[in-house]
Amino acid sequence: MKINQIFVVDDDKIHHFIINKLLKSNQISAIPSFFENGFEALNGLKSLMSKGENPPDLILLDINMPVLDGWQFLEEFRIIKKELTKEVAIHVISSSNNSDDINKAEYFKEEIKKYHTKPVTGELIKDIFQ
Numbered sequence: 001m002k003i004n005q006i007f008v009v010d011d012d013k014i015h016h017f018i019i020n021k022l023l024k025s026n027q028i029s030a031i032p033s034f035f036e037n038g039f040e041a042l043n044g045l046k047s048l049m050s051k052g053e054n055p056p057d058l059i060l061l062d063i064n065m066p067v068l069d070g071w072q073f074l075e076e077f078r079i080i081k082k083e084l085t086k087e088v089a090i091h092v093i094s095s096s097n098n099s100d101d102i103n104k105a106e107y108f109k110e111e112i113k114k115y116h117t118k119p120v121t122g123e124l125i126k127d128i129f130q
Contacts, residue, residue: 003057003089003129004056006032009073010062010093017119019060022125030058030129037065038073045080055084058128063094063101070094074108081111089113091128093120 008019016034023032033056035041041059048055065072069098070092090111094101094116105115118125 003028005054005056005058006030007035007041007044007056007059008032009035009038009059009065009070011036011065012062015093015118018120019125022120022122024124026129028124028125028129030124038068038076040067040070041073042076042080045077045084046124049080049083054086055088057086057089059088059090060128061090061092063092063096071104071108074111074114077111078108091116093118093124 006023006100008016010016021034022028023030025074032045035044038061041061045055061070061073068076074090077090090113092105092112092115097117105112114128116128
């Protein structure tokens with residue numbers, strides 16, 4: 001699958017910077033859009049849909065964020081995904097290796113492709129983009 005557009009949903013600006021660096025250093029030409037919470041990312045998705053544009057190919061989603069967290073984002077995404085013009089791969093990238101979160105990810109197995117724990121490394125980026 002060719003990945004052209006990515007949504008990075010994380011309230012940590014340093015995480016945004018690291019993802020950007022890793023994309024460039026691994027010669028990944030996908031265009032990232034950065035959002036600081038699930039609410040902003042949902043608005044970004046709905047905006048693309050309303051313009052008839054394609055959704056992102058990939059969403060890198062944090063769990064613990066203000067306003068709308070990753071779980072709340074996934075609840076909303078589950079509702080609107082039927083209206084999307086293509087499948088969107090979601091990878092959770094969280095600092096939580098708590099078994100409750102990992103088990104909760106099972107509830108969203110239709111939406112989440114894989115659950116990863118931070119830090120994001122070049123190896124992890126390569127794994128996601130293969």
